[in-house]
Amino acid sequence: MFSFCTDPATLPQWQWFACYLTTGTHFAFYRSFVMVILLLAITAPVALGMGLLGAMAVRSRIWPVSWLGKGYVNIVRGVPDIVFFMFVPIALGQGIEWVFHQINCPDWDQPIRQGNDFIVCREARVPGPNAPAWVRSTYAFSMAVIAYALVFGAFAANTLYGAMQAVPRAQVETAEAYGMTRAQAFRRIIMPQMWIYALPGLSNIWQILIKATPLLFLLGIQDAVYWARELGGQKTSLYTYPHPDWRVWYFLVLLCFYLFLTWGSERVFARLNRRLSRGQATAAGERMRKAAA
């Protein structure tokens, strides 16, 4: 990185650190933080969408839809996250390949499962056999997003379902008295007002989602925790920058990063809460009304 980094063994301390902290592996470490934030930024809206669909399905009057919603919410919430993170990418990955295999290679005469091996024809491999590295990492990343969205969507669905039930019955009754259909009342009355009831639950889920991102490592994605472990471990003189076990410092950086993330989101949620309480028939809304008067 710097011109004086050619022979690290001879450098004075501050220069050694300047070089050490700008190695290729350290840049990969820094990038992994961006990736964690990117994952959160993509997963959160997708999970919220899944949650909304799930909650609406549970409320549905059509019983197969309602059963599907209830099944999703209860099964996913009941299985340990870690099992899901391991199961979804493998099952989904092989499922996709199986479907492509059926479509693209109807003439294939060998079994897909040969002993321990899972073998599909060349055209059915996802990502393709010659896919460049970025396609593979995007694919792995998408699998991670799907796994997270499935798990956290189920929790969000339950929270949102509760919030929909919490909107005062009188509001919906008034809407009905105005002649609104069930769908109209849902769209115009329940949807806009339910968020204040959902917010504490959603903020919980968000915080847990932040803390669950180190599980990315399980999915073969090199996240911040992977790099902290890799870089912090003792490096012998086979490496350019040998050092003893520094994991405690690297984990301290992680600790600060995660605390900063959760602290920041706590503030955002407090703001949202004030904003959504305005004009609501809740204790907080009532206090705001009185303060203004």
Next chain:
Amino acid sequence: MKKTTLTLAAAMAFMASGAMAQDVVRIGTEGAYPPWNFINDDNEVVGFEIDLGNEICDRAGLTCEWVLNDWDTIIPNLVAGNYDVIMAGMSITEARAEVISFTENYLPSDPSAHMALAGTDESVIEDGIIAVQSNTVQAGIVADSDAAALEFPTPDETISAVRNGEADAVLADKNFLVAYVADSGGELVFIGEDFFPGEGTGAGIRQSDDELRETFTAIIMEMREDGSINELIEQWFGDEMSTF
């Protein structure tokens, strides 16, 4: 549908002309086991196996690509087709050969050794707490002995366990430990005798992938005979490592 048929026909023609040679061969490795395979400070995968693998691919006219994978899941991911070859300092054992197939070994049976803090009594090998990396040959050896095994997912953590007193000694490939002993300035020492478990190190390949295994084995045998493997061994391991 027509398009599918066309691609299929094209693929058939491909296979007939040059088998799967056009496909990138993906080689999975751990990247945490110097000097076999590790990530250097420039974030490149390097090591004995990287040089060897690239040379094999060169001679076979294959395009190869390295993939990093956790040691604990390195076999399941091969079987699932995430990569085609494992070159990760993996000893050829019967238990592993039930799940995957191996090429002829590219490293002879190499020494394992116990490493402990200076002054540790040799008797800990018999009845102490021994740190090992999980799913390794050494983990199996300690499990079968009277000593208590303390397993870790990465080799690096086994060393830390000895330093902080969690374990009395670590059992691992001697050539992995050598650098730690040399760098410790007398703090860490080898105890007990070296011994040679296993039947050497080979590349792991899916059992259904006979063609690739034969290609790899042929070139490994060629390199064993012309001495080029020995050169690589000396370059990366020095004199301590067994050669062919």
